[in-house]
Amino acid sequence: MTVPTLSVQNVCVQFDADGRELTAVDDVSFDVDPGRVLGLVGESGSGKSVTALSIMRLIESPGRITRGNILLNGHDILAVTEEEMRHIRGSRIAMIFQDPMMTLNPVLRIETQLIEGILAHRKMPWRDAWTHARDILGQVGVPSPDERMKAYPHQFSGGMRQRVVIAAAMLHEPDVIVADEATTALDVTTQSQILFEMQRLCSDRRTALIWITHDLSVVAGLAHEVAVMYAGRIVEMGPVDEIIDNSMHPYTRGLMESLPSRNQRGRPLRQIPGTAPSLANIPAGCAFRTRCGRATEICFQQPEVMEPRAGHSSRCHHPVN
Amino acid sequence: MTIFIIRRLVQSVILLWIVSIIAFLAVYLIGNPVDLIANDMSTPAEREAAMRTLGLDRPLYVQYLTFVGRAVHLDFGTSFMSSLPVSQLIFQRLPATVELTIFSFLISLLGLPLGVFAGLYPKSRLAKFIMSSSILCFSLPSFWIGLMAIMVFSVYLGWLPSTGRGETVSLFGVSFALTWSGLRHLVLPGVVLALFNLALLIRMARNNMLEVISTDFVRFARAKGVSERRVIWVHAMRNIMIPIITIQGAELAQLLTGALVVEQIFGYPGIGRLAIEAINTLDRPVLVAYMMLTVSIFVLVNLIVDILYGIVDPRIRLGGAHD
Numbered sequence: 001m002t003v004p005t006l007s008v009q010n011v012c013v014q015f016d017a018d019g020r021e022l023t024a025v026d027d028v029s030f031d032v033d034p035g036r037v038l039g040l041v042g043e044s045g046s047g048k049s050v051t052a053l054s055i056m057r058l059i060e061s062p063g064r065i066t067r068g069n070i071l072l073n074g075h076d077i078l079a080v081t082e083e084e085m086r087h088i089r090g091s092r093i094a095m096i097f098q099d100p101m102m103t104l105n106p107v108l109r110i111e112t113q114l115i116e117g118i119l120a121h122r123k124m125p126w127r128d129a130w131t132h133a134r135d136i137l138g139q140v141g142v143p144s145p146d147e148r149m150k151a152y153p154h155q156f157s158g159g160m161r162q163r164v165v166i167a168a169a170m171l172h173e174p175d176v177i178v179a180d181e182a183t184t185a186l187d188v189t190t191q192s193q194i195l196f197e198m199q200r201l202c203s204d205r206r207t208a209l210i211w212i213t214h215d216l217s218v219v220a221g222l223a224h225e226v227a228v229m230y231a232g233r234i235v236e237m238g239p240v241d242e243i244i245d246n247s248m249h250p251y252t253r254g255l256m257e258s259l260p261s262r263n264q265r266g267r268p269l270r271q272i273p274g275t276a277p278s279l280a281n282i283p284a285g286c287a288f289r290t291r292c293g294r295a296t297e298i299c300f301q302q303p304e305v306m307e308p309r310a311g312h313s314s315r316c317h318h319p320v321n
Numbered sequence: 322m323t324i325f326i327i328r329r330l331v332q333s334v335i336l337l338w339i340v341s342i343i344a345f346l347a348v349y350l351i352g353n354p355v356d357l358i359a360n361d362m363s364t365p366a367e368r369e370a371a372m373r374t375l376g377l378d379r380p381l382y383v384q385y386l387t388f389v390g391r392a393v394h395l396d397f398g399t400s401f402m403s404s405l406p407v408s409q410l411i412f413q414r415l416p417a418t419v420e421l422t423i424f425s426f427l428i429s430l431l432g433l434p435l436g437v438f439a440g441l442y443p444k445s446r447l448a449k450f451i452m453s454s455s456i457l458c459f460s461l462p463s464f465w466i467g468l469m470a471i472m473v474f475s476v477y478l479g480w481l482p483s484t485g486r487g488e489t490v491s492l493f494g495v496s497f498a499l500t501w502s503g504l505r506h507l508v509l510p511g512v513v514l515a516l517f518n519l520a521l522l523i524r525m526a527r528n529n530m531l532e533v534i535s536t537d538f539v540r541f542a543r544a545k546g547v548s549e550r551r552v553i554w555v556h557a558m559r560n561i562m563i564p565i566i567t568i569q570g571a572e573l574a575q576l577l578t579g580a581l582v583v584e585q586i587f588g589y590p591g592i593g594r595l596a597i598e599a600i601n602t603l604d605r606p607v608l609v610a611y612m613m614l615t616v617s618i619f620v621l622v623n624l625i626v627d628i629l630y631g632i633v634d635p636r637i638r639l640g641g642a643h644d
Binding site for chain 1 (some may be wrong): 535536537538540541542543544545546547548549551555556559560563633634635636
């Protein structure tokens, strides 16, 4: 049995808010293998981004990882020192953020921002680092990279900025890339170009990719496995076809049915009633029960993870099928 | 860039012209200086003669035009009181003010690291202490702090002199207080003058740092594995300097035009005190020249600030010209 590139095991992240412990990520576990894409799906506030930041160990105070292990090629990165972690960030695990307009420092040149990423992990002459950065910039699809290296972020469009960010993530051919809503802020054509580019780059380099999004249709085309998060927990996980065609959890069902593209023409769109709970008042037991049509007495107890079909698990007392 | 500077200079000439009119009219309205020069015993004829000597008997517009005609040659006339050329008076006082400005500005720059620290560790005790002291520096009036400083350090402890500028040395015809006594005289007024800007810098640096440190680009820099030192001093600092430079330009200009209150309290012979003396004696040429100088300093400092701005923030293109 091979070791997964990244293995997240029972991770909990809690925030200390005025003496109360709020749980943003609750007992989350998943594995990603080399060259595979895991789609992490959920509404805003479901704990997707906090999960991403905990993989980078970049959770800021008052938040902290209170339980669990995160194994990178079998080694627990929660156990290493801050300085060792700094060497892992950007070189072994890279991250792409949501809004390319905000991710690049507005007052530093693209070359500065790329080269510092190289020199943070490898000792080499500035000139060589420049050439390397320029090559990567060309590979992610930035036209005339030689000239663009000198430019500042405001001279780029949103799509081009996101390519720069992807280039920064690719600098050291990391084992894992965590992309947090990386195409959400882009328009549809740019989104599909970037998705295509990421797919190509990651399968070429056998990079494990965690693609975080609220958009199931993106995941359907990109991911191999899908994990659906709700109120800090993974409620359903499995191969992408299983999740889309045979989802078990009522929440996943609801998400699927609220996709406009899956609606029959002329019929009103389906929706999940209510809104996602805020961190401060997540219902006890199954967090989805207050919005779920199938909820009964037993849903006041936390459902265990069940795996009725190989590789396809869910947390529900009343699975759909 | 060049076009921008030229346009700016043309604007400042117009600005100076407008200020000269306002200054001239305002000073004219304050009162007749002869009333102050002449004593109760003087006869109307003597007053008449004084008016004529000072050129005050001529119509206002003639006085103004004469003034402008000389001012373009940097000749601001003769002081009514001391009968010395105004430019000489200002030149005598300016070095003292420049020295005081540089000294207190350098002290106040301490606020930058203090504010950065308070922004990075907002919950630490030291940060809380820094912030509460900055409120004190901000809100206590400088005349009160000045008087207290004199009382403690000059009267009770006797460590530092309270008035004057001390011994100066003359280099190239300019007097510098680069002597032990001169430097000692600089300490009290310099520190008292620095406190406000120090507090301002602390608060600006802290608030901007708090804001910048939680931005996505700082998080992204960390995600690249860049060292925390570089994240703070390159990524965050470059960004917080933009608003700080603007305000510091204005503060520097403010200091350069003479600290009216502090110079008065410490009997410091700078141009701030010259201005106050001129106001008390209705010394029109000195007053008008002082106002023109003030405006020129502000224009110049703002020009420098705008140029610096373009260097620190690439998004700002001076004069709309592409590089």
